[in-house]
Amino acid sequence: MRDIAIIGTPVDLGAGRRGVDLGPGAIRYAGLKERLEELGYRVRDKGNVAVPLAEQLELPAAGEKLRYLDAITEINIQLAREVQAAVADGAFPLILGGDHSLSIGxxxxxxxxxxIGVIWVDAHGDFNTPETTPSGNIHGMSVAALTGRGNPRLASLLGGGPVLRDSDVVMVGIRDLDPAERAALRQSGIQVFTMHDIDRRGLASVMEEALMRVSMGTAGVHVSLDMDALDPAAAPGVGTPVLGGISYREAHLAMEMIAQSGKLLSMDLVEVNPILDAHNVTAELAVEFALSALGKRIF
Known part of the structure; x- marks a missing residue:
């Protein structure tokens, strides 16, 4: 039996719309802990990383490239230490967001x-830097920072240089890229599977290749699941919905294949926005997908 450490990170400072700070509570309310225990796990809810409200902070100055940089850096350092401690205790870190800037931590x-390898399941590439961002929202810069690009405080959060190699990152479900971000991704060593690839090849083929790539030479795989990877018809409670996403069953299949690989080390569930949701359905889906990634099977 393995321990799971749930760590909430109710940050919305990296996003353009408010509300994802309520995501960890919504996912918990959807029965995450109890349903994981039904699978046979020992679950410890470590509570939430301390996150200031936007109202407590000074508004970003006009023309400032990175909104709330100081606060987001501190939040991610705290989160990184919490996760590191959970790993040292032999637990599986399950991080609840909150916006996708938390993945830096x-x-x-x-x-x-x-x-480690990372499978980034998202509608967006999150590969902007201060030079390319059209918005200044740090949740759109996480993969860039983790691979050593952009602001040095984010790109080397705990010191020691880039956290990830380009070759150890695979993006799945991408369908909305900014022009300069698209160009930067093409020049990187990151494998990007767009919705076009999923439509042509099928999700199973894409996931087989993704898992093979991120498993080569790594200790295992972290999955970062942004709920806007799903089509908004299935998951309406997200801040940046994009039509034409992966389906409910495709998302389950991706998580089931990750579980079957035996490589999963840790997981993020991010960008659940209950304010924009209908009857907490998006948070309930996040719980279902976590269960699939952690071994729940149909038969």
């Missing part, structure tokens, strides 16, 4: 002292 903590 979660993945930094998981990867401390070892090489």
């Amino acid at each position: 979660s993945i930094s903590g998981v990867a401390r002292g070892r090489r």
Whole structure:
């Protein structure tokens, strides 16, 4: 029996719309702990990383490239230390968001002292830097920062340089990229599977290749699941919905294949926005997908 450490990170400072700070509570309310225990896990809810309200902070100055940089850096350092401690205790870190800027901290903590692979399931590439961002929202810069690009405070959060190698990152479900971000991704060593690839090849083929790539030479795999990877018809409670996403069953299949690989080290569930949701359905889906990634099977 394995321990799972739930760590909430109710941050919305990296996003353009408010509300994802309520995501960890919504996911908990959907029965995450109890349903994981039904699978046979020992579950410890570590509570939430301390996150200031936007109202407590000074508004970003006009023309400032990175909104709330100081606060987001501190939140991610705290989260990285919490995750690192959970790993040291032999637990599986399950991080609840919150916006996708939190992955800078979660993945930094998981990867401390070892090489890991990352499967980034998202509608967006999150590969902007201060030079390319049209919005200044740090949740759109997480993969860039983790691979050593952009602001040095984010790109080397705990010191020691880039957290991830380009070759150890695979993106799945991408369908909305900014122009300069698209160009930067093409020049990187990151494998990007767009919705076009999923439509042509099928999700199973894409996931087989993704898992093979991120498993080569790594200690295991972190999955960062942004709920806007799903089609908004299935998951309406997200801040940046994009039509044409993966289906309910495709998302389950991806998580089931990750579970069957035996490589999963840790997981983020991010960008659940209950304010924009209908009857908490998006948070309930997040719980279902976590269960599939952690071994729940149909038969």
